[in-house]
Amino acid sequence: MRYSKQRELVMQQVEALQDHPTAEEIYENAVKQCPGLSLGTVYRNLNSLVEAGRIRRVPIPGQADRFDHTLRWHSHLYCTECGEVSDVMLDGTMLQGLLKDQQAEIKDCVMTLLGRCPRCVGAAEQKAAPVQPEE
Amino acid sequence: MRYSKQRELVMQQVEALQDHPTAEEIYENAVKQCPGLSLGTVYRNLNSLVEAGRIRRVPIPGQADRFDHTLRWHSHLYCTECGEVSDVMLDGTMLQGLLKDQQAEIKDCVMTLLGRCPRCVGAAEQKAAPVQPEE
DNA sequence: CTTATTGCAAAACGTTTGCAGGTTT
DNA sequence: AAACCTGCAAACGTTTTGCAATAAG
Numbered sequence: 001m002r003y004s005k006q007r008e009l010v011m012q013q014v015e016a017l018q019d020h021p022t023a024e025e026i027y028e029n030a031v032k033q034c035p036g037l038s039l040g041t042v043y044r045n046l047n048s049l050v051e052a053g054r055i056r057r058v059p060i061p062g063q064a065d066r067f068d069h070t071l072r073w074h075s076h077l078y079c080t081e082c083g084e085v086s087d088v089m090l091d092g093t094m095l096q097g098l099l100k101d102q103q104a105e106i107k108d109c110v111m112t113l114l115g116r117c118p119r120c121v122g123a124a125e126q127k128a129a130p131v132q133p134e135e
Numbered sequence: 136m137r138y139s140k141q142r143e144l145v146m147q148q149v150e151a152l153q154d155h156p157t158a159e160e161i162y163e164n165a166v167k168q169c170p171g172l173s174l175g176t177v178y179r180n181l182n183s184l185v186e187a188g189r190i191r192r193v194p195i196p197g198q199a200d201r202f203d204h205t206l207r208w209h210s211h212l213y214c215t216e217c218g219e220v221s222d223v224m225l226d227g228t229m230l231q232g233l234l235k236d237q238q239a240e241i242k243d244c245v246m247t248l249l250g251r252c253p254r255c256v257g258a259a260e261q262k263a264a265p266v267q268p269e270e
Numbered sequence: 271c272t273t274a275t276t277g278c279a280a281a282a283c284g285t286t287t288g289c290a291g292g293t294t295t
Numbered sequence: 296a297a298a299c300c301t302g303c304a305a306a307c308g309t310t311t312t313g314c315a316a317t318a319a320g
Contacts, residue, residue, distance in 0.1 A: 002294055002299050023284080038302045043285060045300095059245055061194035062310095064284055073244075079252035086252055104248075105256050109208075110194055111246040117214035117221055118238040137274050137319055158310080173277045178310060180275095197285095199309060276317065286307065293300065 001052060009034055010045040014055050020066040020076070020085040060085065061110050077104055136187060144169055145180040149190050155201040155211070155220040195220065196245050212239055 001007075013026045021029075027042045046067055049055045058066040060078050066085055068076075075088045088104075116124075136142075148161045156164075162177045181202055184190045193201040195213050201220055203211075210223045223239075251259075 004293080004300060006301070036302070040286075040303075041301060044287095047286095057196075058247075059194075059196040060247055061192070061200075061249075065196075075246040075248060077248045077250060077252055079255055080249055081251050081255040084252055084254075088248060104250055104253050106248050106250040108249040109246065110249065111210040111244065112193075112195055113210060113212045113223060113239075113241050114196075114215055114243040114245065115212060115239055115241040116216050117212055117219055119219075120214055120216040121238065121240050139275060139319080141276075171277070175278075175311080176276060182311095272320090274317105274319075276315105278314090278316105280312085280314105282311065283309085284307100285309105287305085289303090289305105291301085293298100295296100295298085 001048060004045075006030075006034065006037060006041050007045040007048070009037070010042055011049060011054065014046075014049070014067050015069045018069070020058055020068055022064040022066055024064065026067065058085065077106075080107065136183060139180075141165075141169060141172060141176050142180040142183070144172070145177055146184060146189065149181075149184070149202050150204045153204070155193055155203055157199040157201055159199065161202065193220065212241075215242065 009030050010026060013030050014021065017025065017029065023039070023042050023046055026046070027037070027039045030042065031037045046055070046057075050057050050067075053071070056068040056071060058068050058076055060066060060076075070087065077086050077088050078084075079086070144165050145161060148165050149156065152160065152164065158174070158177050158181055161181070162172070162174045165177065166172045181190070181192075185192050185202075188206070191203040191206060193203050193211055195201060195211075205222065212221050212223050213219075214221070
């Protein structure tokens with residue numbers, strides 16, 4: 001990955017705006033320091049930074065993705081009242097307690113695991129070729 | 136909620152297609168039994184069925200929402216290889232073990248909790264009026 | 271008869287992409 | 296000079312919406 005002023009600026013903004021900004025918010029702040037910057041470039045750079053593992057993507061169901069400078073594993077609480085997204089430190093054993101938490105009022109939990117299903121893992125073991133490989 | 140042929144058909148399809156269908160897939164199957172049905176109507180009915188608690192929405196990051204007839208709490212595994220979405224029975228204490236599961240290979244976990252953050256819960260307790268209430 | 275629901279088409283939304291020109295190495 | 300990166304604008308896929316017509320209670 002080659003250096004670019006725009007990418008470093010995007011990286012800086014994700015670090016500066018600690019409140020899980022959207023691409024749009026990052027753009028609005030970054031364009032002040034780099035007039036002419038385009039939203040498309042912000043999206044492209046967010047994608048490469050996520051791919052490079054320098055930032056994390058935080059998908060909020062039904063809304064624009066948000067981005068997070070914190071790399072360590074954690075969940076997010078989207079407040080259905082004020083719309084704020086806050087960090088929730090969570091490592092498995094804490095989940096059960098969390099769901100009964102007194103402070104936050106958890107109404108629902110949207111969790112999607114990404115990985116390979118048992119069928120694909122099994123297929124790879126046996127033939128080193130996956131079931132229905134795609135793009 | 137008034138009865139409608141289209142809504143019951145959508146409900147039927149979500150129950151029949153157990154593999155977490157998208158709105159598009161539900162439409163393609165339903166239109167066979169109801170020529171002239173429109174995709175907009177399918178979306179509208181999926182929304183009211185979710186709101187009524189008769190079905191569940193399953194958001195897959197970066198993809199179209201899927202829908203699920205199972206109401207009890209569970210997570211979903213989106214296989215990054217074959218694209219299939221399967222159910223994962225999961226109740227807190229199982230999470231830690233699951234993340235080290237031998238069968239499925241979990242690469243990432245996208246979890247968003249929905250609820251009210253401590254600030255909003257606190258505000259409601261004190262003044263019975265929330266911080267920045269919205270729609 | 272009143273009002274929810276429909277089909278249609280247009281638009282909204284977040285995001286990606288093709289291209290021609292500019293920047294980095 | 297080669298490859299990458301940019302701005303711009305157009306296009307994308309998913310979902311929502313305004314409207315006049317239809318169907319349910």
